[in-house]
Amino acid sequence: MTLTLTVPPRTDADRLTGLPVAVIGAGPVGLAAAAHLLERGLPVVVYEAGPTVGTSVRAWGHTRLFSPWQYVIDPAAQRLLEATGWEAPRASSLPTGQDLVDTYLAPLAATPQLAPVIQYGTRVEAVSRQGMDRTRSTGRADTPLLLRLHTADGAHDVTARAVVDTSGTYTSPNPLAAAGLAPAADLGDRVVHALPDVLGADRAKLAGKRVLVVGAGHSAANTLIKLASLAKTAPGTEVLWAVRNAGTARLGADAADGLAARGQLGSTVHGLVESGQVQQIASLEIDDVRPDGDQVTVTGRRAGEPFAVTIDVIVNATGFRPDLDMLREIRLGLDDIVEAPRALAPLIDPNLHSCGSVPPHGVAELAHPEPNFFIAGMKSYGRAPTFLLLTGYEQVRSIAAELAGDHTGARQLELVLPETGVCSTNIGGSSCCATPAATATPATPATDEAACCTPPEAAADSTSCCTN
Known part of the structure; x- marks a missing residue:
């Protein structure tokens, strides 16, 4: 008798039919993901650990972003809002984090399309496959993803056809010590x-x-x-x-x-x-x-x-890192250094990139060995501090296209992010590198480190680069 270590092949290939795409986090990128998915006709549910949208953004709401409004509003989200009579703020003005919540995120979450699909006070404690841990392979792609949720009523499990983790990194700051370890004593x-x-x-x-x-x-x-x-x-x-x-x-x-x-x-x-x-x-x-x-x-x-x-x-203010504990049973393909998806890491590694901009990227760079599982937004950048809010919006646009079966559209990147000449600055010295040549395409800014939404990474404004 031969002992197999994988589950038997599934006979019901339609187990994913009718299941929603689960989005983790109701920050700017999470809500943008939901807007793009709904625009593609895909059912979606958004799980938010906090009591309202933009919980992390509210934490640094007193901070003013250095990105004007024209760079912090997602196109699909704007289309949902404008259908309700919403008018965009002056494009060149600079919002605070609280402005971002009050003027954009809260109205977006209240739209007839998004309001019914957001579940507040719902923390995702783990993601896995229904009946499968990470060691099981046979039939994996046809098996629903499983999310363990924790609410005021306790823990329970739900299933999804795909998962987009946009939970950010703002609640996971880097430790103070240079070795990357927390202080030995409680401070x-x-x-x-x-x-x-x-x-x-x-x-x-x-x-x-x-x-x-x-x-x-x-x-x-x-x-x-x-x-x-x-x-x-x-x-x-x-x-x-x-x-x-x-x-x-x-x-x-x-x-x-x-x-x-x-x-x-x-x-x-x-x-x-x-x-x-x-x-x-x-x-x-x-x-x-x-x-x-x-x-x-x-x-x-x-x-x-x-x-x-x-x-x-x-x-x-040492930056942020992704909390990966809830993803132990998911097959992740992360870079050993940056903890970003392996194809994305070389584009954002701060050891290699000290100035200029990160190229636009989508589903091809965000893919993991786990089918239909994606990390987007500030968390996708791992420990890199260079997250751009508009880049996060392009990420989820591409993911939504892929899940809708538009594989060509998912790989036709629609965002151009030229270099801006920003790099490290020696206090009392000179710029570390020359300003890149000008480009005809308008520059797209980074958010503040903390705000992204985040930040923050994050970044930030996720802010620091990442709080948006």
Whole structure:
């Protein structure tokens, strides 16, 4: 007798018929995915862990995006909205995260098409195949995907013909230590998440304190600018900024930047460092962060030499990483370094790309060994900090076309993202690379690191690159 390790072949090949496409997350990219799927005539259900749309965006709602409205609205979503009489905001104005929710995401979620398919307060705890773990192969593509949901009523399972994970990374920040590990001790509220509301809800935590911002992206820049403003009215407020590189931050201060607000962000931080309003601690590799009475002490190496600094509060603006725990039974094809889909990773790896833009990409670059499973939006970028909101919209447009059987349309990328000349900027030095040649196609901006929706990656505004 021969023992087989796979399930028997399925005789009911139509088990997927009538099942919806499950979208995880009701942020900007998740709602765009639902809009594109519905436009293609595909049934869809959106699972949102929070009580409302844009839960992560609301967390950094006080932050203004450097992407104007014309770059943060998905075309299919806009078509749904305009059918209700909605009018788009002025294209060139810059929304805050809360504006993004109030003016765009909330009305979109309330449209007659989307309102019935969004389930709030529903966390996806795991994704698998019905009756199959990741080791089983026979008949896998014809077997429904299984999602384990957790709601106020407990846990239960549902099935879907496909899954699009747009859950983002905003709730999974990178640890402070250079080794990528969390501090050995519990630091409590002495460490705050990226993009705190410095001049609003979080003012009392930071006013009159010695604050260390860790990170070199746009989330860090936003926070540094607001902390410097706080210091002018709150005596005793001291602003320190730790970066790993030798005085280099991932902040554009280049007039060639397609987004004026983004270029200004880098220029402003540059000026704060030069004037002494922000004390930059460059070339710092953090080894550990430990409680020290009411404060915390950061230890590590600065330019190879032992270093320690004691502060009151740390703002962790080190970026984000994907939470992959719920996908253990899914066959993922992720890059070993970036944790993005293998075909996408070389296009976004920050070790290889320090300036310019990421090429548009779709279902071909997002495919995994698991049939009909996709990660889109900020989470698809893994640990890379360069997510663009419009790129996320193109991702889900392509995925929707593929699931609708339009394989040619799925691979005809409709978005052109030219280089903008933005790259790392050496504080006190010069730009790290030359500005690319101008192109006739309008530049498409990145979101702030945290907002994407996110961000944030994220990014951000997911914001930092990613919060949109």
